[in-house]
Amino acid sequence: MSRGHSFASFGGICRRAALLAVLLSAAPVAADTPDPANWTQPIAPFHLIGPIDYVGSAGIAAYLIHTPAGAILIDGTPEPNAAMIRQHIEAMGVPIHGVKWIFVSHAHFDHAGAVAALARDSGAKVAAGAGDVAALERGRSPGEVLYTPRPYPPVHVDRPIRDGDRVTLGGVTLTARATPGHTPGCTSWTMQVREKGRPLAIVFPCSVSVAGNRLVGNKAYPGIVGDFRRSFDRLGAMKADVVLPAHPEVADVIGRARRGALVDPALLGRIVAKSRADFATALQKQQKTNHD
Structure with missing residues (x-):
């Protein structure tokens, strides 16, 4: 499949994105609640910018970064998507054994669920924020939440990542920025690309939605409120010409790519x-509920 894939088939997906973004910011999916349909809805993989392709589903992102020494995959999407993500990777010209690293943005089932299978099939090393390693290796979300969390296949983490760590493959370097709150190890990644001779700053931000986290009285994660606030400050200060989040609708990734409008320095x-x-x-509401 050509990396210049047509976007004509994505119009309906883009029109649904705004509604889904509102739902995701308010209520995560509990273990006894069906996933949003587009989390496992296939779409054809497509080229984004520079060496980066989109290989996720219609509703959950996975990003493939090509280098001369192999590829880096950011996130795996939910467990049922493992075979689909592998097909997407191979459709973009990378044999599964060509994936050398898998970065996990955070330890939730909708992003880490397929990682164990993809790591097994590819032999890739897995990197994730140090604060999420224990959760990933037991296959359960960290901290305390206001819903029943969904378990997922445990993921062995080869490299715990801390703020400022760099991973280089084939001359391509990504830098980790710790942005905890959504989870203790939530990690954003940055890199530079050149597009038509122009240098561009790319940011893969980890989620910063509350999404059912317990903000008041969270004994498993007592620093959650301070972490959220520091992460807002950190992300808000970042230079980002292109924003590629784990939930694509947050930045309308599919729609922007279709329109050729990925570059927006004010979007982040x-x-x-x-x-x-x-x-x-959310904090005010939980404080009131806790007080009452």
């Missing part, structure tokens, strides 16, 4: 501002 700031406001509302 807008996302952070909305997330910060949503967090303040």
Whole structure:
């Protein structure tokens, strides 16, 4: 399949993105609740920018970064998607054994669920934020949440990642930025690409939605409120010409790619501002409930 794939088939997906974004920011999926249909809905993989391809589902992102020494995969999407993600990777010209690293943005089933199978099939090393390693290796979400968390296949982490760590493959370097809150080890990644001779800063932000986290009285994660606030500050200060989040609708990745409008240096700031406001509302509500 050509990396210049047509986007004509993505129009309906893009029109549904705004509604799904609202739902995801307010309520995560519990163990006894069906996943949103588009989390496992196939779409053809397609080229994004520079060496980066989109190989995820319609509703959950997975990003493939090509290098001369192999590829890096960011996130795996839910467990049922493992075979589909492998097919997408291979459709973009990378044999599964060509994937050398898998980065896990955070330890939730919708992003880490397929990672164990993909790591097994590829032989890739897995990297994840140090604060999420224990959760990934037991296959359960970290911290305390206001819903029943969904388990997933345990993931062996070869390299615990800390703020400022770098991973280089084939001359391509990604830098980790710790942005905890959503999970203790939530990790954003940054890299530089050149597109038509122009240098561009790419940010793969980890989620900063509250998404059912217990903000008040969280004994398993007592520093959650401070971590969220520091992460808002950190992400808000980042230079990002292109934003590629784990939930693609947060930045309308599919729609923007279809329109050739991925570059938007103000987008990350807008996302952070909305997330910060949503967090303040959620915190106030939980404080009131806890007081009452």
